[in-house]
Amino acid sequence: MEILAVENLNFSYPLCKSKALEGMSFSVEKGDFVAVCGATGSGKSTLLRMLKRELTPKGDLSGVVKYEGKALSELDDYTSACKIGFVMQRPEQQIVTDKVWHELAFGLENMRVPNAAITRRVSEMACYFGIEEWFEKSVSELSGGQKQLLNLASVMVMQPDILLLDEPTAQLDPIAASDFIATLAKLNRELSLTIIIVEHRLEDVIPVANRLLALGDGRLLEYGDTRGTVEKLRFLPSLLEGMPAAVRLFGRLDNDSPCPLTVREGRHFIEENYGNSVRSLPAVSYAHSTNAALEFNDVFFRYSRELPDVLRGLNIKVYEGEIFCILGGNGSGKTTSLCAAAGLNRIYAGGIRVFGKKLNEYKNNSLYNGCLTLLPQDVQTVFLRNTVREELEDAKAEAYMLPYDLSPLMDKHPYDLSGGEQQLVALAKVLAAKPRLLLLDEPTKGLDAYAKRMIIDIIKKLRSSGITVIAVTHDVEFAAECADRCAMFFRGEITSLGIPSEFFAENSFYTTAANRMTRGYYDGVVTVDDAEKLCRQNGRK
Amino acid sequence: MKDFSDLNPITIFIYFFAVIFVAMFCMNPVILAVSLAGAVCLFMLRNGAKQKRSHAFFFLMFIVMALINPLFYHNGVTVLFVMNDNPVTLEALLYGIAASAMIIAVLYWFRSFSQLMTSDRLLYIFGSVSPKTALIISMSLRFVPLFGTQAKRIDQAQKALGLYKEDNAVDAIRGKGRVFSVMTTWALENGIVTADSMTARGYGTGKRTFYSLYRFSRFDAVLIASSLALFALTMTAAAYGTLDFVFYPAISPPKLTPFAFIAYLSYCVLVFIPVIIEAEERLKWKYLLSKI
Amino acid sequence: MISIKSSSLRKWLKIIIPFALIPASITAGLSVPGEKLYAYVTLVITAFTVLLFIAGFEAKKTGTRRLIIAAVMIALSVAGRFIPFFKPVTALTVITAVYLGGETGFLVGSLSAVISNFYFGQGPWTPFQMFAWGMIGLIAGFLALPLKKSRILVLAYGLLAGILYSFVMDIWTVLWYNGEFNGALYLSALISAIPYTILYSFSNVIFLWFFAKPFGEKLERIKIKYEI
Numbered sequence A: 001m002e003i004l005a006v007e008n009l010n011f012s013y014p015l016c017k018s019k020a021l022e023g024m025s026f027s028v029e030k031g032d033f034v035a036v037c038g039a040t041g042s043g044k045s046t047l048l049r050m051l052k053r054e055l056t057p058k059g060d061l062s063g064v065v066k067y068e069g070k071a072l073s074e075l076d077d078y079t080s081a082c083k084i085g086f087v088m089q090r091p092e093q094q095i096v097t098d099k100v101w102h103e104l105a106f107g108l109e110n111m112r113v114p115n116a117a118i119t120r121r122v123s124e125m126a127c128y129f130g131i132e133e134w135f136e137k138s139v140s141e142l143s144g145g146q147k148q149l150l151n152l153a154s155v156m157v158m159q160p161d162i163l164l165l166d167e168p169t170a171q172l173d174p175i176a177a178s179d180f181i182a183t184l185a186k187l188n189r190e191l192s193l194t195i196i197i198v199e200h201r202l203e204d205v206i207p208v209a210n211r212l213l214a215l216g217d218g219r220l221l222e223y224g225d226t227r228g229t230v231e232k233l234r235f236l237p238s239l240l241e242g243m244p245a246a247v248r249l250f251g252r253l254d255n256d257s258p259c260p261l262t263v264r265e266g267r268h269f270i271e272e273n274y275g276n277s278v279r280s281l282p283a284v285s286y287a288h289s290t291n292a293a294l295e296f297n298d299v300f301f302r303y304s305r306e307l308p309d310v311l312r313g314l315n316i317k318v319y320e321g322e323i324f325c326i327l328g329g330n331g332s333g334k335t336t337s338l339c340a341a342a343g344l345n346r347i348y349a350g351g352i353r354v355f356g357k358k359l360n361e362y363k364n365n366s367l368y369n370g371c372l373t374l375l376p377q378d379v380q381t382v383f384l385r386n387t388v389r390e391e392l393e394d395a396k397a398e399a400y401m402l403p404y405d406l407s408p409l410m411d412k413h414p415y416d417l418s419g420g421e422q423q424l425v426a427l428a429k430v431l432a433a434k435p436r437l438l439l440l441d442e443p444t445k446g447l448d449a450y451a452k453r454m455i456i457d458i459i460k461k462l463r464s465s466g467i468t469v470i471a472v473t474h475d476v477e478f479a480a481e482c483a484d485r486c487a488m489f490f491r492g493e494i495t496s497l498g499i500p501s502e503f504f505a506e507n508s509f510y511t512t513a514a515n516r517m518t519r520g521y522y523d524g525v526v527t528v529d530d531a532e533k534l535c536r537q538n539g540r541k
Numbered sequence B: 001m002k003d004f005s006d007l008n009p010i011t012i013f014i015y016f017f018a019v020i021f022v023a024m025f026c027m028n029p030v031i032l033a034v035s036l037a038g039a040v041c042l043f044m045l046r047n048g049a050k051q052k053r054s055h056a057f058f059f060l061m062f063i064v065m066a067l068i069n070p071l072f073y074h075n076g077v078t079v080l081f082v083m084n085d086n087p088v089t090l091e092a093l094l095y096g097i098a099a100s101a102m103i104i105a106v107l108y109w110f111r112s113f114s115q116l117m118t119s120d121r122l123l124y125i126f127g128s129v130s131p132k133t134a135l136i137i138s139m140s141l142r143f144v145p146l147f148g149t150q151a152k153r154i155d156q157a158q159k160a161l162g163l164y165k166e167d168n169a170v171d172a173i174r175g176k177g178r179v180f181s182v183m184t185t186w187a188l189e190n191g192i193v194t195a196d197s198m199t200a201r202g203y204g205t206g207k208r209t210f211y212s213l214y215r216f217s218r219f220d221a222v223l224i225a226s227s228l229a230l231f232a233l234t235m236t237a238a239a240y241g242t243l244d245f246v247f248y249p250a251i252s253p254p255k256l257t258p259f260a261f262i263a264y265l266s267y268c269v270l271v272f273i274p275v276i277i278e279a280e281e282r283l284k285w286k287y288l289l290s291k292i
Numbered sequence C: 001m002i003s004i005k006s007s008s009l010r011k012w013l014k015i016i017i018p019f020a021l022i023p024a025s026i027t028a029g030l031s032v033p034g035e036k037l038y039a040y041v042t043l044v045i046t047a048f049t050v051l052l053f054i055a056g057f058e059a060k061k062t063g064t065r066r067l068i069i070a071a072v073m074i075a076l077s078v079a080g081r082f083i084p085f086f087k088p089v090t091a092l093t094v095i096t097a098v099y100l101g102g103e104t105g106f107l108v109g110s111l112s113a114v115i116s117n118f119y120f121g122q123g124p125w126t127p128f129q130m131f132a133w134g135m136i137g138l139i140a141g142f143l144a145l146p147l148k149k150s151r152i153l154v155l156a157y158g159l160l161a162g163i164l165y166s167f168v169m170d171i172w173t174v175l176w177y178n179g180e181f182n183g184a185l186y187l188s189a190l191i192s193a194i195p196y197t198i199l200y201s202f203s204n205v206i207f208l209w210f211f212a213k214p215f216g217e218k219l220e221r222i223k224i225k226y227e228i
């Protein structure tokens, strides 16, 4: 049964010449799990907002969206609020109240549900999502993953028929992210909940989605069952990049067998078609320079006297001219340590040296002038002005020097940009400071695969000109592709460290899909590139 | 196990209303003394020996305020001495002491009230009467610390980007101004997102219900009834002039009719209700603990 | 709740109650022989005025976005009260009133008082602070057009608001302490408050000088972008 139908939808934001959505038509069946993909700024968030009446932005709109055969504008308040649930991109923003229990009850209160019924539904939902332990906590004490789970739960108590999610896992660590997707799959399976999810990290989503929708420049590129759509999309290079590792490997090797989608299918595909007489690529030797760019010696830090330590005897040594990636769970202290390195968090024991000099020897803000720059996790904190142009002029960033094109965004307000575009503009500002040591906190979040590739290129180019880059990231693929060395953060300490091929080979969850696909068959494979090379060397069976 | 602070917020609110209302408007030395004693007892019982500074501050304030009245007011028949051609009278001094006892008592009551009546409790009470205002208040209370951390984050991000070129005051102030300005943009934009999130979950479609974790027990009912009864007794006495106390021109001793006596006694019981509950609670625990 | 249907009547009540009822009630308190009820009467009337406003606001249909923007402005002004010697409450109330109307201004002013007292201590003075800051916002809302046009006027308004605030609050101090109004006591209260008054007025002026324009631009942008 058709639950949602979009008919010839056009939309443009006020004062914008180009349309954000153009001639969009598709329909969704009850119980579908739809994954939406597309480049940064292609209109995914805009499309999703069109499907929820209360969130539709102001602008020129034509065409209709129908829910169960009725146009959205004709729905009664109850149906519109309850039956269509929406989970936003940034977990903090969606939270309304200050207590977890109240957040869960908020929607039901609005729907005039009596107290006894609220108690029943809230407690049931809290059990289902495992929220019981933090039921009476303040929302400000929750970690990013917990906040996102709370958002999902507080939408689910309203018993929606259809759930819309906008990059819900963008800020979650890989394990929390795959847990989150698994919960969605369970809801879809057990309650036959219709789900539409916008994601850049398709690795986890594609295996559970039964339909895939691809957007490009505000138009519908492809829409259909996952397997068929992937088959068509893999000929579009810009979208192939964002596909799961199995698809990318398959695409490069050019085969006529059916395209594998999941890790398991990918593994099966390799084992069926390629031998493993050559088990590994020749080991690359990595030699770093002897000068340390950043050094942590037994660093301890806590946010205030009463709180527990966040950094507990942290030791790191990053050498000049290397790319160093830090991975780790939500709330393990990665951001905290970057801020400590930038002299923004005052440590209470231990020492930090930047290029051999102690932090407090950098007088008069000389640390921040040409020596070190930090791209913060929350990029909105970077913007000071009313247009992108002023931002860039302010930072003396020359737009033509950038590897990506910001010219269409020049006259927009920074807060009017899409999530990924904000990330790119902030990065441009940071690069313009021309530091010797660049600290990046989750530089690729919310970016499509193509933009991610550009960022990898930029970072590698910076390295070749002698700049040291330290990046904190949840994106294992990104770390595997560009890092010289990777480190794993756990409870305020580095617990493992190494060059990617060794580092990822030792982990079983914190590792790339390419590694999981080839584990036990080949050794030391980290990226799809590696897997491709080995397959080619072994040749077809 | 019931602690005074575990009671339903409505009970606590009604109790404090009754006590403070009498304390604020009854210039009768007995009532004032009882009120002051009860207020200090409750505050000490809840805070132990801590808060020495506020005790000292209140004491100092008491002295100063008691002395101000005789310097400005020269009514009264018993002249103590003459200063700058103006008589300083005993009556004015006593009035000053009474007035400052009243103010200090009320301040103590409000201290305990603020501690017990946390914002979520206050919102529980007013949420159903005045939902929009309660919502604005609860949102703002959540925003205040949030904006604090965000302002700090923005400051740090800008510092690391080289916003502050040199270590001088002018630059620092200008930088802070810019941070505040960015902070505002952020706050407004994010406020809109929060508003959208509320609408998306059906806020503003009509009346709402109010869910809370507070329960209303029989003990609450008993306490509310007794608070109101004691309050009514005292106020009736006050309305009949039984509790009137004359300072000027000459002090007249308080009336000691049986009705007045009943009124004093009921206010006394009212004032010490929380102290009794808290004390009993502690004894019970001590007794239990020694058994366990 | 009290809800008055006729909007013009509502508007008149809003003006009559604070300006006529308060002096009237003080006179009434004066004429009761023997008892000094001024403090009591003033407190009740002030609280009633504030409540009436809030009731009117409750009865009106206000968009969720507007509510939240009010909450944001309140939180900003409360967060600002932590800065030593620098109290942006008045200034933010004025700016809100000028750009979003007197009613929102009243709301922001009076609720800022309540909320900051959660941190600095509630007391019987809370209704008076609510009233004083609320009125500063309300009047600024009436004067929105001229205030929007002229910077000098805004600054003058800020200065005056700082002084008036202290005048109003000291009336209450004297009434509460003394039971009746006493000129000498009031004067001495005013004099002892001079440093604070100067500080208040000065920080109002400074704040409005720097922030009235950029703040106004931001509010305008939000108003247009999100149709508040």
Ligand SMILES: Nc1ncnc2c1ncn2[C@@H]1O[C@H](COP(=O)(O)OP(=O)(O)OP(=O)(O)O)[C@@H](O)[C@H]1O
Pocket (backbone or CB within 6 Å): A013, A014, A016, A020, A038, A039, A040, A041, A042, A043, A044, A045, A046, A047, A057, A415, A416, A417, A418, A419, A420, A421, A446, A447, A448
């Ligand atoms: N409020 C707005 N005003 C004007 N233009 C906007 C606004 N919001 C988004 N846009 C523009 O519309 C286009 C689509 O934005 P949208 O947020 O839908 O992209 P997206 O596909 O979700 O991107 P991302 O993957 O980066 O989140 C972008 O070019 C963006 O600059």
Ligand SMILES: Nc1ncnc2c1ncn2[C@@H]1O[C@H](COP(=O)(O)OP(=O)(O)OP(=O)(O)O)[C@@H](O)[C@H]1O
Pocket (backbone or CB within 6 Å): A144, A171, A173, A303, A304, A307, A310, A328, A329, A330, A331, A332, A333, A334, A335, A336, A337, A377, B149
């Ligand atoms: N300003 C703060 N005040 C108090 N505690 C904080 C503050 N910032 C972070 N923390 C706590 O410190 C710990 C580490 O936080 P941090 O932001 O460094 O984690 P992270 O590794 O960057 O996580 P994520 O991957 O979610 O960004 C967390 O437990 C967090 O709750």
Ligand SMILES: [Mg+2]
Pocket (backbone or CB within 6 Å): A044, A045, A046, A166, A418, A419, A420
């Ligand atoms: Mg988006």
Ligand SMILES: [Mg+2]
Pocket (backbone or CB within 6 Å): A334, A335, A336, A377, A441
């Ligand atoms: Mg982080």
